[in-house]
Structure formats: structure tokens, C-alpha cells
Amino acid sequence: MSRGDEVSWRSRGNEVTGKVKKKITERTRAAGRTVDASEEEPQYEVESDASGRSAVHKPDALRKKGRSG
Template structure:
């Protein structure tokens, strides 16, 4: 099973409409909040991650299962 715990600064990738996107984890979200242009129902038991795309510079929120760590 893949590691689905990430920390600020981790380089990750995810599937997007145009293929694979890459970015950096900015924050672990553990409570209901507004981020990435939407309301996020995150909790300590089901956290989500705010990531910044390296291509667009915009932020988005993803569940840990959608992210993959990039190995250098």
C-alpha cells in the first residue's frame, strides 16, 4: 500500500484533466474549511492536502489517495 501521509514541502503528482500535474504540499487540512475555491470536509481522521501546482501556481485540495510522492 502506498504511503498517503504527506508533509509541507513534499513534491507530489496527481491525475488532472490534462494528464498528470505536479506540485508542492502547502498544508495538511484537518477541519472543515474553505480552500482551493471550495468547502473542504477534512477531519483528523480523513485529512486532505492543499497543494500548489508548479505549472499554474494555483492551489487545489486533494485527498491523500489522489496524491503520489515524487521521488528525486
């Protein structure tokens, strides 16, 4: 996944869509919390289309939205 990719994830039982803002590969603060990421286990900061809020998720929590037709 890379910046600008459209993705979806689950949040509080709902499907949320948004875009990847950046790939995080080191321990840092993002989206209001400490993110324990590394090159081997990156995480992604995403921005919700609906609320504009940022969140951080591991790759297995995100689904890249396919483009059809």
C-alpha cells in the same frame, strides 16, 4: 505527507506536479471550495508547479515524488 513535499496528481487526464502547501484536518474553505476534512480523513492543499494554482486532494489522489540517485 508534509509541507513542501513534491507530489503529483491527475487533473483532467493530465499528470500535474506540485508541492504540498498544508494538511487540512477540519472543515474549512481552501482553493475556492469547502473542504470536508477531519483528523481521521485529512486532505492536502497543493500548488501546481505549472500554473501556481491551488487545489485540494485526498491522500489517495496524491503520489509523493521519489528522489533518485
